[in-house]
Amino acid sequence: MNDDDAAAPAAEDAPSKKVGNDTPTPPSIQLRTALRRYLTVLNGVEQIVDLSKPHLPSLDALTHIVDALAAERGVSISADQRLQIRDILVDLLIAYRDHFDELGRLHSEGQNKSDIQKLHAEKMTAIWDSGYERLSETSTDGVLALDLMLSVNPEAIVRQPSELFYSSLMVSTVSACEVYLGQTMRAFLRTKPEALFGTEIKFQFADINQFDSIQSLRNHHIERQVEGIIRQGGIEEWMKWFQTKVKVDFPQVTESPNQIREIFQRRHIHVHNDGEVSDLYLAKTKDAAKEGLTAGQYLGIDEEYLLQAVDRLRSFGIALAVVLARKLTRKPDAALEEFEGYAVNLIYGFLRQRKFHLVIELSHLLTDGMGKADRKLLLQVNQWIARKETGDKRVSSEVAAWDTSAMYPTFDLAKLALLDEVEQAHELAKKLVDNGTLSEQEYLDWPLLEEVRKAFPGNCSNEGEGLVENVANSPQVELPAQALSYDEQPPVILEERTVRDRSPS
Numbered sequence: 001m002n003d004d005d006a007a008a009p010a011a012e013d014a015p016s017k018k019v020g021n022d023t024p025t026p027p028s029i030q031l032r033t034a035l036r037r038y039l040t041v042l043n044g045v046e047q048i049v050d051l052s053k054p055h056l057p058s059l060d061a062l063t064h065i066v067d068a069l070a071a072e073r074g075v076s077i078s079a080d081q082r083l084q085i086r087d088i089l090v091d092l093l094i095a096y097r098d099h100f101d102e103l104g105r106l107h108s109e110g111q112n113k114s115d116i117q118k119l120h121a122e123k124m125t126a127i128w129d130s131g132y133e134r135l136s137e138t139s140t141d142g143v144l145a146l147d148l149m150l151s152v153n154p155e156a157i158v159r160q161p162s163e164l165f166y167s168s169l170m171v172s173t174v175s176a177c178e179v180y181l182g183q184t185m186r187a188f189l190r191t192k193p194e195a196l197f198g199t200e201i202k203f204q205f206a207d208i209n210q211f212d213s214i215q216s217l218r219n220h221h222i223e224r225q226v227e228g229i230i231r232q233g234g235i236e237e238w239m240k241w242f243q244t245k246v247k248v249d250f251p252q253v254t255e256s257p258n259q260i261r262e263i264f265q266r267r268h269i270h271v272h273n274d275g276e277v278s279d280l281y282l283a284k285t286k287d288a289a290k291e292g293l294t295a296g297q298y299l300g301i302d303e304e305y306l307l308q309a310v311d312r313l314r315s316f317g318i319a320l321a322v323v324l325a326r327k328l329t330r331k332p333d334a335a336l337e338e339f340e341g342y343a344v345n346l347i348y349g350f351l352r353q354r355k356f357h358l359v360i361e362l363s364h365l366l367t368d369g370m371g372k373a374d375r376k377l378l379l380q381v382n383q384w385i386a387r388k389e390t391g392d393k394r395v396s397s398e399v400a401a402w403d404t405s406a407m408y409p410t411f412d413l414a415k416l417a418l419l420d421e422v423e424q425a426h427e428l429a430k431k432l433v434d435n436g437t438l439s440e441q442e443y444l445d446w447p448l449l450e451e452v453r454k455a456f457p458g459n460c461s462n463e464g465e466g467l468v469e470n471v472a473n474s475p476q477v478e479l480p481a482q483a484l485s486y487d488e489q490p491p492v493i494l495e496e497r498t499v500r501d502r503s504p505s
Contacts, residue, residue, distance in 0.1 A: 013422040027191040028335040032342060034183035036319040039346075040174040042314050045169050049303060049492045056162050070148045073491075084138045085148065090160070092131045092152050094298070099123050101276070102294040166301045167270045169310065174267040177313050181238055182230045184324055189222045191328045195245055216225070233251060235264040236284070246327050253319040256264045257359050258286050259317055265371075266299060277300055316356050318343060319365045326369050337371055344375050351382050351447050359386035381414050385448050390417065409437060417448045426456045433460045 077085070100119075106116050127148065135145035155294050182242045189195055229241055242248045250257035251379045262285045282288045285329050293299070322343050329336045343366060350358040363383035370376045388395045399418040404411040408445050410434060416425035429452065432438035443449060 015115065024190060025382070026326040026333070026335040026337040027187050028333070030187035030190065030338050031184060031321040031325050034180055034187065034361070038176060038180035038317050039314065039480060040151055042173065042310050045173050045310055048169065049307065050299065052165065056165065057063070062086045062160065065151050066148070070483065071152060073141065073144050073147065075141045075144050078103065081138060081173065083157065085135065088131060088134045088138065089148065089152055090125065095127045095131075096152070097298055099127065101298070105294070139192050162302070165299050166306045167275065167305060170267055170301045170306055171271060173310055173313065174264055177317065178230060180317055182226050184320060185226045185229060185241070186222055188328065190219075190227065193222075234284070235261055246324060248323055248327060248392060250319070252323050253363065253365065254312070254316045256312055259312055261285060269299065270301065275301075282465065292478060302462055308480045311355065311358055315361050318346060318362060322366055323369070331371060340372070340375060344378055347382060352445075354389070356389050359383060361388070364388035377411065381418075381448070384418055413438075414448060417452060423454050426460070429460050
């Protein structure tokens with residue numbers, strides 16, 4: 001639990017109910033509840049992937065084949081060689097699979113049989129020669145390479161356990177996103193029930209008599225509307241719904257709309273088409289033609305693709321919730337401010353997890369609408385940190401032009417650290433720790449000060465030297481994303497005292 005958790009209103013557990021005086025639950029609370037549940041699922045997927053890594057190789061039939069044949073021939077292979085050989089065999093399976101898919105397409109188009117047979121012979125020879133050459137180079141044993149080639153049966157291509165595992169997790173991930181989108185729609189319709197005006201719904205008198213209030217009837221109507229929208233459409237139709245109803249479109253909530261579309265379509269072909277590209281997939285994904293994909297081609301899901309999809313859907317979900325909350329809330333509003341603080345806290349958590357791409361994207365999407373000027377500064381600093389870590393050379397000039405003269409001293413510290421003025425940053429940090437502006441723990445936690453801690457290991461304070469040396473020498477220790485609240489107790493930067501007279505231009 002973090003400070004955001006402790007401060008969450010009790011009404012958050014019942015977003016469909018009313019809060020005193022028949023007042024609807026604020027949209028920020030409804031959306032935050034939905035977002036937290038959604039993020040819990042995504043975090044769970046990542047944990048499952050991480051925990052399963054040691055066990056997947058034992059389920060891999062190809063790995064067993066490599067070990068068995070090497071033992072039979074008395075050939076010693078290293079762990080790295082085993083992985084390389086397995087990857088080559090996977091490439092062989094994919095090449096065979098794509099080739100047979102192509103043959104099927106040619107037959108369905110009525111191509112000349114002799115031409116197809118000639119193509120088949122040429123392609124099989126090319127696949128064999130390429131595979132044998134790669135295996136010979138890797139295993140340093142021609143006989144073992146031949147055994148390995150013969151072990152791959154092109155006529156009996158099966159999915160590897162890891163493929164099935166990641167495919168299943170992908171289906172669960174996208175399903176969680178669909179559920180979440182439905183919850184955001186409900187939050188909107190509960191807040192703006194007038195959006196239902198003009199919609200038709202038929203009831204028998206006996207049906208109406210089951211409801212004890214107009215509110216119950218309205219909630220039932222909302223449920224039916226949302227279920228219909230989710231059931232009858234896809235991500236494109238759902239985002240059009242948000243555009244029509246709330247004036248929220250794709251570019252406001254993601255910097256990679258085409259990739260989001262592709263994620264949903266890939267899930268679709270894994271559920272309905274055994275992972276093979278369909279005409280619908282080609283029509284719905286704008287980059288498919290550029291990548292040379294054709295109908296019938298198999299598109300797998302590996303660990304890298306799955307985790308990238310999780311992160312894209314995570315960023316999309318956070319941005320959607322915050323943007324919707326802003327659209328549905330009259331400012332100033334305490335619940336919205338608290339929700340924005342929660343979002344800032346999440347972004348800081350991603351920074352500590354070294355998910356720099358999430359920090360950069362969410363900062364781009366959410367900074368301009370932040371209600372508090374100091375939160376904009378927090379996001380700007382964190383974005384600079386993330387961009388610097390990813391090698392963005394423009395950061396130095398942007399930071400050099402940043403005027404911190406009218407700001408709280410911790411921003412001076414941030415500027416020095418971003419410009420790699422390590423010695424000056426350390427001297428200022430010591431002063432801030434000694435006068436109580438900066439705590440030792442904050443000094444140890446802030447990712448921006450990592451290079452300072454490396455250059456000057458040990459306690460930052462001039463008093464009580466050596467109390468935290470072991471921690472200070474371990475700057476890479478990663479804490480959970482929500483280990484502390486960057487809103488209520490932001491490391492280094494104290495929210496209410498940050499900006500004195502103005503924000504940087």
